[in-house]
Amino acid sequence: MMRILTTGDVRMAPGISAEAGPILADLGAKRPLVVVDPVVHQLGLADKMLSGLRDAGMTPQIFSAFSPDPTDAEAMDAVQIARSVDADCVVGIGGGSAMDVAKAVALLSVQTDSLRALSVPRIVDLPALPILCVPTTAGTGSEVTRAAVITDATTHEKLLLLGSSLQPKVALLDVELTLSCPYRVTVDSGLDALSHALEALVNRNATPYSDGLATQAMQLIGKSLETAARVPGDHAARSDMLLGACLAGMAVSHTSTALIHGMSRPIGAAFHVPHGMSNAMLMPLVTEWSAVSAPQAYGRAAKAMGLAEDPAALIDALKVLNARLEVPSLASLGISQETFRAAIPEMARQAIASGTPDNNLRRADEAQISDLYLTFLKNDAIS
Structure with a gap:
Protein backbone atom coordinates (compact mmCIF):
# COMPACT_ATOMS: atom_id res chain seq x y z
CA MET A 1 0.00 0.00 0.00
CA THR A 178 18.81 31.75 4.80
CA LEU A 179 21.16 34.33 3.25
CA SER A 180 23.03 35.03 6.51
CA CYS A 181 23.48 31.34 7.32
CA PRO A 182 27.23 30.84 7.98
CA TYR A 183 29.45 28.51 5.99
CA ARG A 184 29.62 25.61 8.45
CA VAL A 185 25.88 25.62 9.14
CA THR A 186 25.14 25.83 5.41
CA VAL A 187 27.41 22.86 4.71
CA ASP A 188 26.25 20.66 7.57
CA SER A 189 22.56 21.33 7.01
CA GLY A 190 22.96 20.88 3.25
CA LEU A 191 24.70 17.54 3.67
CA ASP A 192 21.93 16.52 6.06
CA ALA A 193 19.41 17.27 3.30
CA LEU A 194 21.49 15.25 0.84
CA SER A 195 21.52 12.30 3.24
CA HIS A 196 17.71 12.51 3.50
CA ALA A 197 17.33 12.38 -0.28
CA LEU A 198 19.81 9.52 -0.58
CA GLU A 199 18.25 7.45 2.18
CA ALA A 200 14.78 7.99 0.74
CA LEU A 201 15.94 6.67 -2.64
CA VAL A 202 17.67 3.57 -1.26
CA ASN A 203 15.02 2.53 1.21
CA ARG A 204 12.80 -0.51 1.74
CA ASN A 205 9.80 1.83 2.05
CA ALA A 206 10.46 3.74 -1.18
CA THR A 207 7.57 4.39 -3.55
CA PRO A 208 7.32 6.05 -6.97
CA TYR A 209 6.14 9.16 -5.13
CA SER A 210 9.09 9.32 -2.74
CA ASP A 211 11.51 8.41 -5.55
CA GLY A 212 10.40 11.41 -7.60
CA LEU A 213 10.81 13.80 -4.68
CA ALA A 214 14.19 12.37 -3.66
CA THR A 215 15.56 12.39 -7.20
CA GLN A 216 14.64 16.05 -7.71
CA ALA A 217 16.10 16.88 -4.29
CA MET A 218 19.43 15.21 -5.12
CA GLN A 219 19.61 17.14 -8.38
CA LEU A 220 18.96 20.49 -6.70
CA ILE A 221 21.28 19.89 -3.76
CA GLY A 222 24.02 18.32 -5.85
CA LYS A 223 24.30 21.33 -8.14
CA SER A 224 23.79 24.08 -5.55
CA LEU A 225 25.30 23.13 -2.17
CA GLU A 226 28.86 24.23 -2.77
CA THR A 227 27.81 27.52 -4.37
CA ALA A 228 25.43 28.30 -1.51
CA ALA A 229 28.22 27.65 0.98
CA ARG A 230 30.91 29.66 -0.79
CA VAL A 231 28.73 32.46 -2.20
CA PRO A 232 26.17 32.98 0.57
CA GLY A 233 24.35 35.80 -1.20
CA ASP A 234 23.59 33.71 -4.29
CA HIS A 235 19.78 33.75 -4.27
CA ALA A 236 19.46 31.07 -6.94
CA ALA A 237 21.68 28.59 -5.11
CA ARG A 238 20.04 29.36 -1.77
CA SER A 239 16.58 28.92 -3.28
CA ASP A 240 17.59 25.60 -4.87
CA MET A 241 18.90 24.41 -1.51
CA LEU A 242 15.78 25.50 0.36
CA LEU A 243 13.52 23.73 -2.14
CA GLY A 244 15.82 20.70 -2.33
CA ALA A 245 15.83 20.29 1.45
CA CYS A 246 12.04 20.59 1.51
CA LEU A 247 11.60 17.95 -1.21
CA ALA A 248 14.08 15.67 0.56
CA GLY A 249 12.10 16.13 3.75
CA MET A 250 8.88 15.18 1.96
CA ALA A 251 10.55 12.09 0.53
CA VAL A 252 12.07 10.87 3.78
CA SER A 253 8.86 11.60 5.64
CA HIS A 254 7.33 8.80 3.56
CA THR A 255 10.19 6.33 3.77
CA SER A 256 11.81 7.24 7.10
CA THR A 257 15.59 7.31 7.33
CA ALA A 258 17.89 4.29 7.25
CA LEU A 259 21.33 3.17 8.41
CA ILE A 260 23.16 6.49 8.04
CA HIS A 261 20.79 8.23 10.42
CA GLY A 262 20.54 5.21 12.67
CA MET A 263 24.31 5.38 13.25
CA SER A 264 24.53 9.16 13.18
CA ARG A 265 22.13 10.03 16.00
CA PRO A 266 24.14 8.13 18.67
CA ILE A 267 27.33 9.94 17.63
CA GLY A 268 25.53 13.24 18.07
CA ALA A 269 24.17 12.17 21.44
CA ALA A 270 27.52 10.89 22.76
CA PHE A 271 29.84 13.55 21.37
CA HIS A 272 27.60 16.55 20.53
CA VAL A 273 28.55 16.42 16.87
CA PRO A 274 26.04 18.43 14.78
CA HIS A 275 23.55 16.07 13.17
CA GLY A 276 24.25 17.00 9.55
CA MET A 277 27.99 16.76 10.17
CA SER A 278 27.78 13.27 11.65
CA ASN A 279 25.57 12.17 8.73
CA ALA A 280 28.16 13.49 6.29
CA MET A 281 31.01 11.78 8.12
CA LEU A 282 29.25 8.42 7.85
CA MET A 283 27.68 8.79 4.40
CA PRO A 284 30.55 7.46 2.22
CA LEU A 285 31.27 4.45 4.45
CA VAL A 286 27.64 3.40 4.94
CA THR A 287 26.94 3.91 1.23
CA GLU A 288 29.91 1.71 0.28
CA TRP A 289 28.83 -1.01 2.73
CA SER A 290 25.18 -0.90 1.66
CA ALA A 291 25.70 -0.68 -2.11
CA VAL A 292 27.16 -4.20 -2.20
CA SER A 293 23.64 -5.59 -1.77
CA ALA A 294 21.80 -3.03 -3.90
CA PRO A 295 24.03 -1.80 -6.75
CA GLN A 296 21.13 -0.83 -9.03
CA ALA A 297 19.47 1.37 -6.40
CA TYR A 298 22.71 3.14 -5.59
CA GLY A 299 23.45 3.47 -9.29
CA ARG A 300 20.14 5.34 -9.66
CA ALA A 301 21.14 7.58 -6.77
CA ALA A 302 24.43 8.34 -8.54
CA LYS A 303 22.53 9.21 -11.71
CA ALA A 304 20.28 11.57 -9.75
CA MET A 305 23.39 13.54 -8.78
CA GLY A 306 24.45 13.79 -12.41
CA LEU A 307 27.05 11.02 -12.17
CA ALA A 308 27.57 7.78 -14.05
CA GLU A 309 24.96 5.21 -13.04
CA ASP A 310 27.46 3.37 -10.87
CA PRO A 311 27.65 3.04 -7.06
CA ALA A 312 31.40 3.59 -7.18
CA ALA A 313 30.84 7.00 -8.77
CA LEU A 314 28.47 7.96 -5.94
CA ILE A 315 30.87 6.77 -3.23
CA ASP A 316 33.77 8.68 -4.76
CA ALA A 317 31.63 11.81 -5.17
CA LEU A 318 30.57 11.71 -1.51
CA LYS A 319 34.20 11.41 -0.40
CA VAL A 320 35.24 14.30 -2.63
CA LEU A 321 32.32 16.45 -1.48
CA ASN A 322 33.23 15.87 2.17
CA ALA A 323 36.83 16.86 1.47
CA ARG A 324 35.90 19.97 -0.52
CA LEU A 325 33.43 21.10 2.12
CA GLU A 326 35.88 20.43 4.96
CA VAL A 327 33.83 17.86 6.85
CA PRO A 328 36.02 17.26 9.91
CA SER A 329 37.49 14.06 11.30
CA LEU A 330 36.85 12.73 14.80
CA ALA A 331 40.40 13.65 15.74
CA SER A 332 39.98 17.24 14.59
CA LEU A 333 36.88 17.45 16.79
CA GLY A 334 38.92 16.35 19.80
CA ILE A 335 37.31 12.91 20.02
CA SER A 336 39.94 10.34 20.94
CA GLN A 337 40.11 6.85 19.49
CA GLU A 338 39.78 5.34 22.96
CA THR A 339 36.72 7.38 23.90
CA PHE A 340 34.95 6.61 20.64
CA ARG A 341 35.78 2.91 20.86
CA ALA A 342 34.41 2.74 24.39
CA ALA A 343 31.13 4.30 23.24
CA ILE A 344 30.55 1.83 20.39
CA PRO A 345 28.48 -0.78 22.27
CA GLU A 346 25.98 1.81 23.51
CA MET A 347 25.90 3.62 20.14
CA ALA A 348 25.19 0.35 18.34
CA ARG A 349 22.41 -0.43 20.82
CA GLN A 350 20.85 2.98 20.28
CA ALA A 351 21.14 2.64 16.50
CA ILE A 352 19.20 -0.63 16.54
CA ALA A 353 16.66 0.74 19.04
CA SER A 354 15.86 3.63 16.69
CA GLY A 355 14.47 1.16 14.17
CA THR A 356 15.76 3.04 11.13
CA PRO A 357 18.55 0.58 10.18
CA ASP A 358 15.77 -1.87 9.27
CA ASN A 359 14.83 0.43 6.40
CA ASN A 360 18.25 0.01 4.78
CA LEU A 361 18.39 -2.13 1.64
CA ARG A 362 21.24 -4.03 3.29
CA ARG A 363 20.15 -4.65 6.86
CA ALA A 364 22.70 -4.45 9.66
CA ASP A 365 22.45 -6.15 13.03
CA GLU A 366 24.03 -4.79 16.20
CA ALA A 367 27.33 -6.61 15.63
CA GLN A 368 27.62 -5.32 12.06
CA ILE A 369 26.88 -1.77 13.19
CA SER A 370 29.63 -2.11 15.81
CA ASP A 371 31.99 -3.27 13.06
CA LEU A 372 31.01 -0.29 10.89
CA TYR A 373 31.76 2.07 13.78
CA LEU A 374 35.17 0.40 14.14
CA THR A 375 35.83 0.75 10.40
CA PHE A 376 34.79 4.39 10.61
CA LEU A 377 37.24 4.85 13.46
CA LYS A 378 40.04 3.13 11.54
CA ASN A 379 39.39 5.25 8.42
CA ASP A 380 39.36 8.37 10.57
CA ALA A 381 42.79 7.49 11.98
CA ILE A 382 44.38 7.23 8.53
CA SER A 383 42.55 10.14 6.87
Whole structure:
Protein backbone atom coordinates (compact mmCIF):
# COMPACT_ATOMS: atom_id res chain seq x y z
CA MET A 1 0.00 0.00 0.00
CA MET A 2 1.26 3.46 -0.87
CA ARG A 3 0.15 6.20 1.53
CA ILE A 4 0.92 9.85 0.73
CA LEU A 5 1.42 12.06 3.78
CA THR A 6 2.43 15.66 3.28
CA THR A 7 2.13 19.15 4.70
CA GLY A 8 -1.05 20.55 3.20
CA ASP A 9 0.15 24.11 2.56
CA VAL A 10 3.74 24.85 1.47
CA ARG A 11 4.43 28.39 0.27
CA MET A 12 7.75 29.60 -1.12
CA ALA A 13 8.54 33.25 -1.87
CA PRO A 14 11.01 35.87 -0.65
CA GLY A 15 9.51 37.51 2.44
CA ILE A 16 6.69 34.95 2.80
CA SER A 17 7.41 34.54 6.54
CA ALA A 18 5.82 37.98 7.16
CA GLU A 19 2.46 36.49 6.12
CA ALA A 20 2.36 33.99 8.98
CA GLY A 21 -0.26 36.05 10.85
CA PRO A 22 -3.01 36.02 8.22
CA ILE A 23 -2.26 32.39 7.42
CA LEU A 24 -2.69 31.33 11.06
CA ALA A 25 -5.80 33.49 11.36
CA ASP A 26 -7.30 31.58 8.44
CA LEU A 27 -6.71 28.40 10.48
CA GLY A 28 -8.66 29.93 13.36
CA ALA A 29 -5.58 30.35 15.55
CA LYS A 30 -5.27 33.32 17.90
CA ARG A 31 -2.69 32.46 20.58
CA PRO A 32 0.56 31.19 19.04
CA LEU A 33 3.56 29.98 20.97
CA VAL A 34 6.59 30.84 18.84
CA VAL A 35 9.61 28.57 19.25
CA VAL A 36 12.50 30.54 17.78
CA ASP A 37 16.14 29.56 17.55
CA PRO A 38 18.14 31.72 20.02
CA VAL A 39 20.58 32.96 17.34
CA VAL A 40 17.75 33.62 14.88
CA HIS A 41 15.99 35.61 17.59
CA GLN A 42 19.14 37.55 18.46
CA LEU A 43 19.81 38.43 14.83
CA GLY A 44 16.26 39.68 14.35
CA LEU A 45 15.47 37.22 11.57
CA ALA A 46 12.11 36.45 13.14
CA ASP A 47 11.11 40.10 13.55
CA LYS A 48 9.08 40.44 10.34
CA MET A 49 7.19 37.27 11.10
CA LEU A 50 6.50 38.36 14.68
CA SER A 51 5.29 41.75 13.41
CA GLY A 52 2.97 39.95 11.02
CA LEU A 53 1.51 37.95 13.89
CA ARG A 54 0.93 41.12 15.93
CA ASP A 55 -0.59 42.92 12.93
CA ALA A 56 -3.07 40.05 12.71
CA GLY A 57 -4.19 40.81 16.26
CA MET A 58 -2.17 38.08 17.95
CA THR A 59 0.08 38.27 21.02
CA PRO A 60 2.78 35.71 20.34
CA GLN A 61 4.53 34.13 23.32
CA ILE A 62 8.20 33.48 22.52
CA PHE A 63 10.30 30.55 23.66
CA SER A 64 13.98 30.35 22.75
CA ALA A 65 15.60 28.76 25.82
CA PHE A 66 16.83 25.56 24.20
CA SER A 67 20.14 24.08 23.09
CA PRO A 68 21.32 22.92 19.64
CA ASP A 69 20.45 19.36 20.73
CA PRO A 70 17.17 20.19 22.49
CA THR A 71 16.23 18.07 25.48
CA ASP A 72 12.98 16.76 26.83
CA ALA A 73 13.40 19.06 29.83
CA GLU A 74 13.65 22.10 27.55
CA ALA A 75 10.63 20.96 25.57
CA MET A 76 8.63 20.60 28.77
CA ASP A 77 9.60 24.15 29.78
CA ALA A 78 8.03 25.31 26.53
CA VAL A 79 4.98 23.13 27.12
CA GLN A 80 4.41 24.83 30.47
CA ILE A 81 4.44 28.23 28.79
CA ALA A 82 2.07 27.00 26.07
CA ARG A 83 -0.35 25.69 28.66
CA SER A 84 -0.13 28.85 30.78
CA VAL A 85 -1.24 31.04 27.87
CA ASP A 86 -3.66 28.44 26.46
CA ALA A 87 -1.75 28.41 23.17
CA ASP A 88 -3.86 27.17 20.27
CA CYS A 89 -1.01 26.73 17.78
CA VAL A 90 2.78 26.47 17.68
CA VAL A 91 5.17 28.23 15.30
CA GLY A 92 8.72 26.97 14.81
CA ILE A 93 11.29 29.26 13.18
CA GLY A 94 14.93 28.30 12.85
CA GLY A 95 16.80 25.15 11.97
CA GLY A 96 15.81 21.61 12.77
CA SER A 97 16.18 22.10 16.52
CA ALA A 98 13.61 24.90 16.69
CA MET A 99 11.14 23.05 14.51
CA ASP A 100 11.60 19.81 16.47
CA VAL A 101 10.93 21.62 19.75
CA ALA A 102 7.84 23.20 18.21
CA LYS A 103 6.57 19.77 17.18
CA ALA A 104 7.23 18.29 20.60
CA VAL A 105 5.37 21.18 22.23
CA ALA A 106 2.40 20.76 19.88
CA LEU A 107 2.17 17.09 20.87
CA LEU A 108 2.93 17.35 24.59
CA SER A 109 0.56 20.28 25.10
CA VAL A 110 -2.30 17.93 24.31
CA GLN A 111 -1.01 14.48 25.31
CA THR A 112 -0.13 13.52 28.90
CA ASP A 113 2.31 10.67 28.25
CA SER A 114 6.03 11.30 28.62
CA LEU A 115 8.12 12.12 25.59
CA ARG A 116 9.90 8.77 25.87
CA ALA A 117 6.58 6.94 25.97
CA LEU A 118 5.56 8.76 22.79
CA SER A 119 8.80 7.98 20.93
CA VAL A 120 9.54 5.24 18.38
CA PRO A 121 8.58 2.41 18.11
CA ARG A 122 5.27 4.08 18.96
CA ILE A 123 3.70 6.03 16.08
CA VAL A 124 1.91 9.15 17.32
CA ASP A 125 -1.16 9.67 15.15
CA LEU A 126 -2.80 11.57 18.00
CA PRO A 127 -4.45 14.97 18.55
CA ALA A 128 -1.96 17.86 18.73
CA LEU A 129 -1.89 21.62 18.29
CA PRO A 130 -1.53 22.85 14.69
CA ILE A 131 2.05 23.66 13.66
CA LEU A 132 3.46 26.27 11.28
CA CYS A 133 7.17 25.98 10.45
CA VAL A 134 9.61 28.46 8.93
CA PRO A 135 13.08 27.04 8.22
CA THR A 136 16.08 29.36 8.33
CA THR A 137 18.47 26.66 7.10
CA ALA A 138 18.24 24.34 4.12
CA GLY A 139 18.71 21.05 5.87
CA THR A 140 16.38 18.94 7.96
CA GLY A 141 13.22 19.46 5.95
CA SER A 142 11.47 19.29 9.31
CA GLU A 143 8.97 21.87 8.03
CA VAL A 144 7.31 19.10 6.00
CA THR A 145 8.11 15.90 7.93
CA ARG A 146 6.20 13.93 10.52
CA ALA A 147 9.31 13.41 12.65
CA ALA A 148 11.21 15.16 15.44
CA VAL A 149 14.30 14.30 17.46
CA ILE A 150 14.59 15.30 21.12
CA THR A 151 17.38 14.28 23.53
CA ASP A 152 16.64 12.58 26.83
CA ALA A 153 18.39 14.89 29.30
CA THR A 154 19.06 12.03 31.72
CA THR A 155 20.39 9.32 29.41
CA HIS A 156 21.57 11.63 26.57
CA GLU A 157 19.83 9.32 24.09
CA LYS A 158 18.25 10.96 21.05
CA LEU A 159 14.58 9.99 20.94
CA LEU A 160 12.77 9.84 17.61
CA LEU A 161 9.15 10.97 17.51
CA LEU A 162 7.18 9.88 14.45
CA GLY A 163 3.59 10.31 13.36
CA SER A 164 0.96 12.59 11.88
CA SER A 165 0.79 14.57 15.16
CA LEU A 166 4.10 16.15 14.13
CA GLN A 167 3.14 17.04 10.56
CA PRO A 168 3.04 20.84 10.17
CA LYS A 169 -0.14 22.32 8.77
CA VAL A 170 1.82 25.05 6.96
CA ALA A 171 5.43 25.51 5.85
CA LEU A 172 6.76 28.89 4.72
CA LEU A 173 9.98 28.83 2.66
CA ASP A 174 11.56 32.28 2.79
CA VAL A 175 14.96 32.36 1.08
CA GLU A 176 15.74 35.76 2.65
CA LEU A 177 16.04 34.07 6.04
CA THR A 178 18.81 31.75 4.80
CA LEU A 179 21.16 34.33 3.25
CA SER A 180 23.03 35.03 6.51
CA CYS A 181 23.48 31.34 7.32
CA PRO A 182 27.23 30.84 7.98
CA TYR A 183 29.45 28.51 5.99
CA ARG A 184 29.62 25.61 8.45
CA VAL A 185 25.88 25.62 9.14
CA THR A 186 25.14 25.83 5.41
CA VAL A 187 27.41 22.86 4.71
CA ASP A 188 26.25 20.66 7.57
CA SER A 189 22.56 21.33 7.01
CA GLY A 190 22.96 20.88 3.25
CA LEU A 191 24.70 17.54 3.67
CA ASP A 192 21.93 16.52 6.06
CA ALA A 193 19.41 17.27 3.30
CA LEU A 194 21.49 15.25 0.84
CA SER A 195 21.52 12.30 3.24
CA HIS A 196 17.71 12.51 3.50
CA ALA A 197 17.33 12.38 -0.28
CA LEU A 198 19.81 9.52 -0.58
CA GLU A 199 18.25 7.45 2.18
CA ALA A 200 14.78 7.99 0.74
CA LEU A 201 15.94 6.67 -2.64
CA VAL A 202 17.67 3.57 -1.26
CA ASN A 203 15.02 2.53 1.21
CA ARG A 204 12.80 -0.51 1.74
CA ASN A 205 9.80 1.83 2.05
CA ALA A 206 10.46 3.74 -1.18
CA THR A 207 7.57 4.39 -3.55
CA PRO A 208 7.32 6.05 -6.97
CA TYR A 209 6.14 9.16 -5.13
CA SER A 210 9.09 9.32 -2.74
CA ASP A 211 11.51 8.41 -5.55
CA GLY A 212 10.40 11.41 -7.60
CA LEU A 213 10.81 13.80 -4.68
CA ALA A 214 14.19 12.37 -3.66
CA THR A 215 15.56 12.39 -7.20
CA GLN A 216 14.64 16.05 -7.71
CA ALA A 217 16.10 16.88 -4.29
CA MET A 218 19.43 15.21 -5.12
CA GLN A 219 19.61 17.14 -8.38
CA LEU A 220 18.96 20.49 -6.70
CA ILE A 221 21.28 19.89 -3.76
CA GLY A 222 24.02 18.32 -5.85
CA LYS A 223 24.30 21.33 -8.14
CA SER A 224 23.79 24.08 -5.55
CA LEU A 225 25.30 23.13 -2.17
CA GLU A 226 28.86 24.23 -2.77
CA THR A 227 27.81 27.52 -4.37
CA ALA A 228 25.43 28.30 -1.51
CA ALA A 229 28.22 27.65 0.98
CA ARG A 230 30.91 29.66 -0.79
CA VAL A 231 28.73 32.46 -2.20
CA PRO A 232 26.17 32.98 0.57
CA GLY A 233 24.35 35.80 -1.20
CA ASP A 234 23.59 33.71 -4.29
CA HIS A 235 19.78 33.75 -4.27
CA ALA A 236 19.46 31.07 -6.94
CA ALA A 237 21.68 28.59 -5.11
CA ARG A 238 20.04 29.36 -1.77
CA SER A 239 16.58 28.92 -3.28
CA ASP A 240 17.59 25.60 -4.87
CA MET A 241 18.90 24.41 -1.51
CA LEU A 242 15.78 25.50 0.36
CA LEU A 243 13.52 23.73 -2.14
CA GLY A 244 15.82 20.70 -2.33
CA ALA A 245 15.83 20.29 1.45
CA CYS A 246 12.04 20.59 1.51
CA LEU A 247 11.60 17.95 -1.21
CA ALA A 248 14.08 15.67 0.56
CA GLY A 249 12.10 16.13 3.75
CA MET A 250 8.88 15.18 1.96
CA ALA A 251 10.55 12.09 0.53
CA VAL A 252 12.07 10.87 3.78
CA SER A 253 8.86 11.60 5.64
CA HIS A 254 7.33 8.80 3.56
CA THR A 255 10.19 6.33 3.77
CA SER A 256 11.81 7.24 7.10
CA THR A 257 15.59 7.31 7.33
CA ALA A 258 17.89 4.29 7.25
CA LEU A 259 21.33 3.17 8.41
CA ILE A 260 23.16 6.49 8.04
CA HIS A 261 20.79 8.23 10.42
CA GLY A 262 20.54 5.21 12.67
CA MET A 263 24.31 5.38 13.25
CA SER A 264 24.53 9.16 13.18
CA ARG A 265 22.13 10.03 16.00
CA PRO A 266 24.14 8.13 18.67
CA ILE A 267 27.33 9.94 17.63
CA GLY A 268 25.53 13.24 18.07
CA ALA A 269 24.17 12.17 21.44
CA ALA A 270 27.52 10.89 22.76
CA PHE A 271 29.84 13.55 21.37
CA HIS A 272 27.60 16.55 20.53
CA VAL A 273 28.55 16.42 16.87
CA PRO A 274 26.04 18.43 14.78
CA HIS A 275 23.55 16.07 13.17
CA GLY A 276 24.25 17.00 9.55
CA MET A 277 27.99 16.76 10.17
CA SER A 278 27.78 13.27 11.65
CA ASN A 279 25.57 12.17 8.73
CA ALA A 280 28.16 13.49 6.29
CA MET A 281 31.01 11.78 8.12
CA LEU A 282 29.25 8.42 7.85
CA MET A 283 27.68 8.79 4.40
CA PRO A 284 30.55 7.46 2.22
CA LEU A 285 31.27 4.45 4.45
CA VAL A 286 27.64 3.40 4.94
CA THR A 287 26.94 3.91 1.23
CA GLU A 288 29.91 1.71 0.28
CA TRP A 289 28.83 -1.01 2.73
CA SER A 290 25.18 -0.90 1.66
CA ALA A 291 25.70 -0.68 -2.11
CA VAL A 292 27.16 -4.20 -2.20
CA SER A 293 23.64 -5.59 -1.77
CA ALA A 294 21.80 -3.03 -3.90
CA PRO A 295 24.03 -1.80 -6.75
CA GLN A 296 21.13 -0.83 -9.03
CA ALA A 297 19.47 1.37 -6.40
CA TYR A 298 22.71 3.14 -5.59
CA GLY A 299 23.45 3.47 -9.29
CA ARG A 300 20.14 5.34 -9.66
CA ALA A 301 21.14 7.58 -6.77
CA ALA A 302 24.43 8.34 -8.54
CA LYS A 303 22.53 9.21 -11.71
CA ALA A 304 20.28 11.57 -9.75
CA MET A 305 23.39 13.54 -8.78
CA GLY A 306 24.45 13.79 -12.41
CA LEU A 307 27.05 11.02 -12.17
CA ALA A 308 27.57 7.78 -14.05
CA GLU A 309 24.96 5.21 -13.04
CA ASP A 310 27.46 3.37 -10.87
CA PRO A 311 27.65 3.04 -7.06
CA ALA A 312 31.40 3.59 -7.18
CA ALA A 313 30.84 7.00 -8.77
CA LEU A 314 28.47 7.96 -5.94
CA ILE A 315 30.87 6.77 -3.23
CA ASP A 316 33.77 8.68 -4.76
CA ALA A 317 31.63 11.81 -5.17
CA LEU A 318 30.57 11.71 -1.51
CA LYS A 319 34.20 11.41 -0.40
CA VAL A 320 35.24 14.30 -2.63
CA LEU A 321 32.32 16.45 -1.48
CA ASN A 322 33.23 15.87 2.17
CA ALA A 323 36.83 16.86 1.47
CA ARG A 324 35.90 19.97 -0.52
CA LEU A 325 33.43 21.10 2.12
CA GLU A 326 35.88 20.43 4.96
CA VAL A 327 33.83 17.86 6.85
CA PRO A 328 36.02 17.26 9.91
CA SER A 329 37.49 14.06 11.30
CA LEU A 330 36.85 12.73 14.80
CA ALA A 331 40.40 13.65 15.74
CA SER A 332 39.98 17.24 14.59
CA LEU A 333 36.88 17.45 16.79
CA GLY A 334 38.92 16.35 19.80
CA ILE A 335 37.31 12.91 20.02
CA SER A 336 39.94 10.34 20.94
CA GLN A 337 40.11 6.85 19.49
CA GLU A 338 39.78 5.34 22.96
CA THR A 339 36.72 7.38 23.90
CA PHE A 340 34.95 6.61 20.64
CA ARG A 341 35.78 2.91 20.86
CA ALA A 342 34.41 2.74 24.39
CA ALA A 343 31.13 4.30 23.24
CA ILE A 344 30.55 1.83 20.39
CA PRO A 345 28.48 -0.78 22.27
CA GLU A 346 25.98 1.81 23.51
CA MET A 347 25.90 3.62 20.14
CA ALA A 348 25.19 0.35 18.34
CA ARG A 349 22.41 -0.43 20.82
CA GLN A 350 20.85 2.98 20.28
CA ALA A 351 21.14 2.64 16.50
CA ILE A 352 19.20 -0.63 16.54
CA ALA A 353 16.66 0.74 19.04
CA SER A 354 15.86 3.63 16.69
CA GLY A 355 14.47 1.16 14.17
CA THR A 356 15.76 3.04 11.13
CA PRO A 357 18.55 0.58 10.18
CA ASP A 358 15.77 -1.87 9.27
CA ASN A 359 14.83 0.43 6.40
CA ASN A 360 18.25 0.01 4.78
CA LEU A 361 18.39 -2.13 1.64
CA ARG A 362 21.24 -4.03 3.29
CA ARG A 363 20.15 -4.65 6.86
CA ALA A 364 22.70 -4.45 9.66
CA ASP A 365 22.45 -6.15 13.03
CA GLU A 366 24.03 -4.79 16.20
CA ALA A 367 27.33 -6.61 15.63
CA GLN A 368 27.62 -5.32 12.06
CA ILE A 369 26.88 -1.77 13.19
CA SER A 370 29.63 -2.11 15.81
CA ASP A 371 31.99 -3.27 13.06
CA LEU A 372 31.01 -0.29 10.89
CA TYR A 373 31.76 2.07 13.78
CA LEU A 374 35.17 0.40 14.14
CA THR A 375 35.83 0.75 10.40
CA PHE A 376 34.79 4.39 10.61
CA LEU A 377 37.24 4.85 13.46
CA LYS A 378 40.04 3.13 11.54
CA ASN A 379 39.39 5.25 8.42
CA ASP A 380 39.36 8.37 10.57
CA ALA A 381 42.79 7.49 11.98
CA ILE A 382 44.38 7.23 8.53
CA SER A 383 42.55 10.14 6.87
